[in-house]
Amino acid sequence: MTGRDEVGKVRFFMKVVVARAYVRVIGAQREMSWIIGDTLLPFLTVCAYIYVYRAMKAPPEYTGFVVLGGVIMTFWVHMLWSMAMQLFWEKEMGNMARYLMAPLPRPALLLGMALGGIIMASSRAVIIYLACRYVFDIHFHFNEPWLALSVFLVTLAALYGMGMTLSSLFFIAGRGINHGLMAMHEPVFFVAGFYFPVRRLGMLTATAAAAIIPATLGLDALRQTMLNAHDTGLISARLELAILSVMSVVFVWASVLMIRKMEELGRKSGKLVLSEG
């Protein structure tokens, strides 16, 4: 392999990442209903909680907690629907066969989806944050701005890394997972196993458990770094940052293995990659 080939490969990889991320970013600007779904609804939820807390005369820091919680919540839902479910949607749209037939590096595709998702979700989060900041006059402290920023970005990386891994799993699971995901939004139904066959429960429980870790750690670290809530924190923000960094790397690595496995299984069985037609 000559050095020139390597440069060419890296370029191609980046090109695919950018091409796929572009769809997300441009889509986010064009589609009004996405903006409402991604920004207005989480904002209203956050508002509702803030009013409840204020009515209960809860200490003022709580409203800050709720805002951060709302932001993380946005990421969480967004990651599930537009990253973990993405390969499944791609198949429904008829794109999966096009992608798999093309000579593109598979991880670049996942990374492009994740990057687009992160850019889009971050812009939404900033809007929600600013809205809450000015509507409710909540004061955040940035004593350690770089730490706060790192925590924010690494939390996103861990969440979306998880989404990248889940996307291949959900793709294999197929249509049934849809109902499972709905249920994950409503924990009661989820535990009761209302919407989905019980045999999917194992995987979903594991998913839910794993998912709680980056979201929880990220949220906790953000509260510590942005609201000075060190005394209520689980562990130190720096340690949380370290754990989240390791998780990101592991998830991204796992996603590369998973998509390879998924493609292999699909080509063998003829059922996973291809529509049943």
Add this chain to the structure above:
Amino acid sequence: MRALHWHRETASYADYADDEQTMTTFSIETRNLSRIFKLDRAARKESGRILTALDDLNLQIHPGELFGLLGPNGAGKTTSIRILCTLLLPTEGEAFIEGMDVVKDVWKVRRIINMVSGGETCGYGILNARENLRLFTELYGIPWRVAKPRIEYMLKVVGLEKFCGVRVNKLSTGLRQRLNFARGFTTDPKVLFLDEPTVGLDVHSARQIRSFIKEWVVDHPEKTILLTTHHMVEADELCDRVAIIDRGKVQVCDTPAALKKLVQKETALDLTIKGLDPLPDSLDELPGVQSLTTNRETDRQVTLVHALLTDPEAGGELIRVMTGNGRRLMGLETSQPTLEDVFVKLTGRSLVDNNVDAAERDK
């Protein structure tokens, strides 16, 4: 070194000298290609545990050929294409694209192929037609300056230039199908697979697509196209050579003209009967009648019958039986035998379901 080279215009092979690379390499070759599907629980009850979609399929397609796979639904056309496109693994046998193994050299193969499946659409509703095509060329690492003129050209060809700035989710399914068709050509593949490219299109669009394919192969004599269809007119009109496949096997493979010679001794009759009533069952058993295919044209309220007679004398009796019971004969012509007749002769079955609409037949 000498190699066979296919001449489209004369539909013949000629020897020519070339470097070793192209020598004796087929553009597409399959050797005893087989594929079995394990059926899921629901489907199993009816038809056993496994389904043989391809059964020792052998094809040898030359560079520059426009080759047709003609066969009824379920013959294994899509399965063959999926294997050749690296989307599906064969259960047994081998397949090569430009001498490269579709299982072992997947990445090399993927660089030089593309595929369009007629009934399908793809892309993102949020992007416009041009952006979608650009995205798909980027997946092949094609720089924009190279892709742009091709994309503009293809948008024009499929009649999307007026809509190229419109978001795809605002386009009709027909237009999205055309966009998908255009996509196949924008990566300038060495080998292109067209899986029933005109399926679901209206007669006019289907004709446009066919004439574009014809032009394209003339402009790109070095490119190979494998086209599948269950539409005999399409195979006849477009293809240099046709393999008729049924139940996963090649029944016969030759130029359309040579194939039709297989039914040269027979006489073909086209009859137009008023009304849409079913014809008597006994027709098939008339002596001297080899096969009958009927087509109901609902808009004209007529039934078109294509009959292949081993004995021309049988025509009189056929008409007599057919026009009994108040049915009226509105037209009668002797016609050239078709690839459909070849298929029926070989398999004893009809290529298309009997009541396919007139658009499908496109005469």
